[in-house]
Amino acid sequence: MTPHLLGLTYDEVGATAGELPAGYHHLRRSRVIGAGEECFTAAAERILNWDMHRHAGIGVDASTRAAEVGATVTMRLGLGPVGISAACRVIEVIDSASTESGVRGFAYGTLSGHPEIGEERFWVERRPDDSVVAHIVAFSRPGRWFTRLGGPIGRLAQARITDRYLDALMCS
Numbered sequence: 336m337t338p339h340l341l342g343l344t345y346d347e348v349g350a351t352a353g354e355l356p357a358g359y360h361h362l363r364r365s366r367v368i369g370a371g372e373e374c375f376t377a378a379a380e381r382i383l384n385w386d387m388h389r390h391a392g393i394g395v396d397a398s399t400r401a402a403e404v405g406a407t408v409t410m411r412l413g414l415g416p417v418g419i420s421a422a423c424r425v426i427e428v429i430d431s432a433s434t435e436s437g438v439r440g441f442a443y444g445t446l447s448g449h450p451e452i453g454e455e456r457f458w459v460e461r462r463p464d465d466s467v468v469a470h471i472v473a474f475s476r477p478g479r480w481f482t483r484l485g486g487p488i489g490r491l492a493q494a495r496i497t498d499r500y501l502d503a504l505m506c507s
Contacts, residue, residue, distance in 0.1 A: 342446050342447060343424060343445065344446060344452045345444060345452050345453055348444060349442070349454075351454045351455065351456035351472045351473065355472070358476065359474035359475055360475055361473070361474050362474075362497060363470075364470070364497050365469065365470045366468065366469050366501045367466055367468050368467050368468065369467045369505065369507075370466050370467055371506075375439075375461035375467045377506060378506065379439035382440050382457050382458070382459060383401045383402045383440070384401050385408065387457065388408075388500070391496060391500050394418075395410055402425050403425060404425055404426065406425045407425075408423050408424075410422075412496075420448070421445070422445075423444060424444055424446055425441055426442050426454070427441060428441045429442070429456075429458050436461050436463050437460070437461050438458055438459070438461075439459055440456065442454060442455065442456035442457070443455060451476065451477065452475060452476050452477070453474045453475030454474060455472070456472045456473070457469075457470070457500065471500060473497075
């Protein structure tokens with residue numbers, strides 16, 4: 336097993352790039368966030384430098400300044416003893432940017448102790464018409480007793496955080 340895959344809590348590594356696996360909750364969200372090269376570059380940097388997470392109100396402790404394959408990141412949501420920590424490992428960095436279009440972002444998977452089991456992919460796309468679209472795709476299922484018990488509340492929290500991620504990527 337390659338080192339960047341060690342410790343992941345699921346077998347379907349890389350599945351957010353294609354058909355999402357059965358047995359998980361699926362999330363697919365996209366939003367036009369602006370237009371042009373400047374918007375594309377700024378949004379890609381916010382994704383890759385963990386700023387999307389920070390601007391969404393999530394604490395970030397990452398092993399690297401920017402997302403790179405094998406990097407670990409522990410995110411924290413909440414305050415003090417009522418906060419929840421969630422550790423992930425970057426499994427892929429996406430970079431196919433050209434002068435007129437492109438795609439940049441990354442995917443990470445859950446590590447032991449994360450409240451969920453699964454994978455999430457974040458990327459921004461600059462289309463030939465110059466529009467810039469942010470995408471988030473995930474599959475997950477409860478990984479801890481409190482997320483199993485929380486059921487639908489966990490899905491609502493995931494949807495809210497996804498909205499905050501997309502808000503953090505909007506170009507002005």
